[in-house]
Amino acid sequence: MKSKNILFFSTSNELSIMAEGWASKLNEPALNFISTSFDKALDPSLSIEAMKEVNIDITDKEPASLAPKLINEADLIVNIYDSDYDQGLTLPLASDKKVLYWDIPNPAYCKDVIEKWAAYQIVCDELAGHVKQLEKDLKSPPPKQ
Secondary structure, eight states: OOOEEEEEEEEEHHHHHHHHHHHHTTOOTTEEEEEEEEEOOSOTHHHHHHHHTTTOOOTTOOOBOOOHHHHHHOSEEEEEEOTTTTOOOOOTTOTTSEEEEEEOOOGGGOOSHHHHHHHHHHHHHHHHHHHHHHHHHHHSOOOOO
C-alpha cells in the first residue's frame, strides 16, 4: 500500500513541527508526516519545552522547504493558522488538494513571556486533540456519494 503524505503547514514552523511531533506518536507506517511553513521560528525554545513536557522531542526537527513539489505530493494538507492574525492563509497550488483548517491561537503573538509559555502549553494540548481526531478521520471510510 502506498503511504499517504500529510503536510502540516503554518505561518511559522513552531505549530507545524509541534503537530508533526504529535503525529509521529500515532505510529502509522502508512502515513508520512511533513511540516512546512512560510517563516522559520526566531526562537523555538518554548515550543520545544512544551513538547518535552509530554515526552516528545522536537529539538532537531526542521521543517521542509515550502516548494511546489511538496504541495503536489501531499495527499492532505493541514493548514494551522490563527484566525485573529493570519486571516486564513492559503497555499498556492493547493486548490485541488484536500485541506483541513485548524484555527489554533499562535503563541508567537503573545507579548509577555509568561503568557507566551502558558499559551504554548495550551496549544500543545490543542494540537494533540486535533491529531487524535485526524487519526480517526483518516481511518474512517469516505462517505458514500
